[in-house]
Amino acid sequence: MAELLAVGVFVLAIALIATERLHRTVVALTGGAFVILIGLIEQEPAIAAVDWAVLGLLAGMMILVWGAQQTGIFTWLAVAVGRASGGRPAMLVLGLTGSTALLSAFLDNVTTVLLVVPVTLVLADTLDIDAAPLVVAEVIASNIGGAATLIGDPPNIIIGSAANLGFVDFLVHVGPPAVLGYAAAMTWLYVRHGRQLVPEKERLEALASLDPTAGLGPRRDVVIVLACTGLTILGFFVHGLFHLEPATVAMSGAALFLLVGRPDVETALEGIEWTTLFFFGGLFVMVGALEANGTLERVAEALRDVTGGNRTAEVLGIAWTAAIASGLVDNIPFTAAMVPVVRDLSAEGSDVTWWSLSLGACYGGNLTLIGASANLVAAGALNRANRPLSFVSFMKYGIPATMISMAIGSLWLLLLLAVE
Amino acid sequence: MSSSGITPITKSVTPIPASATVVEAARLIEAEQSTLPVVDEAGRVLGVVDSASLLKALVPRYLEQLSHTGFIRQDPAGLLRHALQAAQQPVCDVVQTLPEYLQEGASEAHAAELFLHTGVLAIPVVDADGGLVGVVRRVDLVVALATD
Incomplete structure (x- = not known):
């Protein structure tokens, strides 16, 4: 009965989130x-079920991203690649989606989309071309790029913390398929929609007049935030060597930025998306209840029965x-619930099952408009630019890309299985 | 504060009908009154329009999401076209509704609080049926408070 109730609460929660x-x-x-x-879970196990390392990593990165945002460097990047494209559709897609994928490997996908899409809308209006294919390509690139690293997408943060897999582990095992997947998906999008992006010649002058550096903040601020972020990313690369949690690295980077950059600390901490952190907190407790009642163990057994252990x-x-x-x-609750299942299924000494969960949970976000929060944010932005994007029209891009x-x-996972 | 509240500073004003276009509202604001009450066919107050609400309607909303727009040196063609289209929409689409309107004879303190929280330059004064009586301008309230 208790188990049924725990499952009921979780399923109802996922359904409510979806609506x-x-x-x-x-x-x-x-x-x-x-x-x-x-009473589905006691209070102490509930507190223990909250993965504080995940919350710490998210909070630390949010502070650093806030700092970087204040300097205008993200706008600079998007305007610079847009201008450098010279209005050539292939270069525009490559520049914008490439920087989106790269940024979202290190930033939250929603944050990346919020930073890049408004600039893209300005570029599209400047060139007088349809913004929708560009914006959707960016979202797809962001979901794929986020899959490439430990810190790029929340499912990876959850998996990394639960399975004790580090930044370099992710980069080596899910980085290469993300790069290939990005290249293939963007090539398809370009072949299919590239001709919607051809500007008239007289618009190129307006594009060339854009001045990327005009919005940049004071040089000192830019240098400090880039140095702190660079050190943090360096810290991610070597965190395993020093037995440091990624959360420790992110929090140290954030503390260093607050110490050296001297922003107003109240405002800087407002840059933390508290709603996201509390969402994770509640979610971990719900998953804790599922685990405490043995549900997830049974899911793992059922999966093993279906696959016959193959x-x-x-x-x-x-x-x-x-x-x-x-x-x-939402791929976050799904991943959180799947973590104990995959832990049960994982063969001794093999991490491939973890990588399969990571790839599926991250790439699946491209399937439908509601597959990832970043998709909805981009649709909202297009809507504000009078270019509404329907559920069905998103899928025309999203399903093939997924x-x-x-x-x-999948091919990559087979390769990992073959070499392990 | 004056014991008669907002009555001495309530001014009569010609409202704009909800079906008027944004460009018509802009011309009226330019020529006559910085803040126009918008009324429906029955004369009930729907809200106000001022140059801020019209500006918001005329530029694409993604501009508000950008904080560093110094990089734009020539106005984008798409943006200008958007503005021309937006100018033809009815004001009821861009009307700014306020949490409440001032009742006849309301206190100056109440008016001050509404001004502080809404940021508008004038607030419609309504009768018990929601019909327009006039407006109180923020500047008139400031003068009244400072000199009474």
Whole structure:
């Protein structure tokens, strides 16, 4: 009975989040409080179920990103690549989606989209071309780019913390398929929609008049925030050597920035998306209740029964299930619930099952408009530019891009299985 | 503060109908009154329009998401076209609604609080049925408070 209730609360929470009737943070906090109040999980295990390393990593990076945002360097980057494209569609797609993918490997995808899309809308208006293919390509690049590193997408942060996998582990095992998947998906998008992006010749002069450096903040601020972010990223590369958690690295970087950059600390901490952190907190407690009642162990057993213990079937099954599930529901609760399942399934000394969960959960975000928060943010921005993007029209871009990146991801997983 | 509240500073004003266009509202604001009450066919107050609400309607909303627009040196063609289209929409699409309107004879303190929280330059004064009586301008309230 208790188990059924825990599953019921979790499924209801995911459904409520999908309908967007209630803010996802409110849903997670209510669900978390509810499972404690009705005794599905005791208070102490509930606190222990919250993965503080995930919250610390997110909070630290949010402070650094806030600092970087204040200096205008992201706007500079997007304007600079737009101007450098000279209005050639291929260069425009490559420059904008390339910088989006690169940024989202290190920043949260929603943040990246919020930074790049408004500039893209200015560029599209300057060239007088359709903004939608560019913006959708950016979102797809952001979801794929985020999959490449430990810190690029919340599912990876959750997986990294749970499986004790470091920044370099992610870069080596999920970085290469992300690069290939990005290249293949963008090539397809360009071949299919490139001709919508050809500007008239007389618009090129307006593009050339853009001055990327005009919005940059004081040189001192730019140098400090770049140095702090650079040191933090360097810290991610070597965190394993020094037995430091990625959260420690991110928090140290944030502290260094607050110390040296001297921003107003109240304002800087307002840059933290508290709603996201509380969402994670509530979610971890709900998943804790599922785990405490043995549900996730049983899911793992059922999966093992279905695949008959065949590793290839298990790995590909998890990747594609994760992709489809992430296309339909929030990939964060899905990943959080799958972590104990994958832990049960993981063969001794093999991490491939973790990589399959990571690839599926991250790439699946491209499947539908509601697959990732970044998609909805971009649709909102297009809507504000009087270019509404429907659920169906997003899928015309999203489904092929997901299939392409998942096909490459699957081949990569088979390769990992073969060499392990 | 004056014991008669906002009554001495309530001025009569010609409202703009909800079906008027943005460009018509802009011309009226330029010529007559910085803040126009918008009324429906029955004369009930729907809200106000001023140059701030019209500006918001005329430029694409992504501009508000950008904080460093010094890089734009020539106005984008798409932006200018957007403005021309937006100028033809009815003011009811861009009307700024306020949390409440001032009732006849409301206190100056109440008016001051509404001005502080809404940022508008004039607030419609309504009768018990929501019909327009006039407006109180922020500057008139400031003078009244400073000199009474």
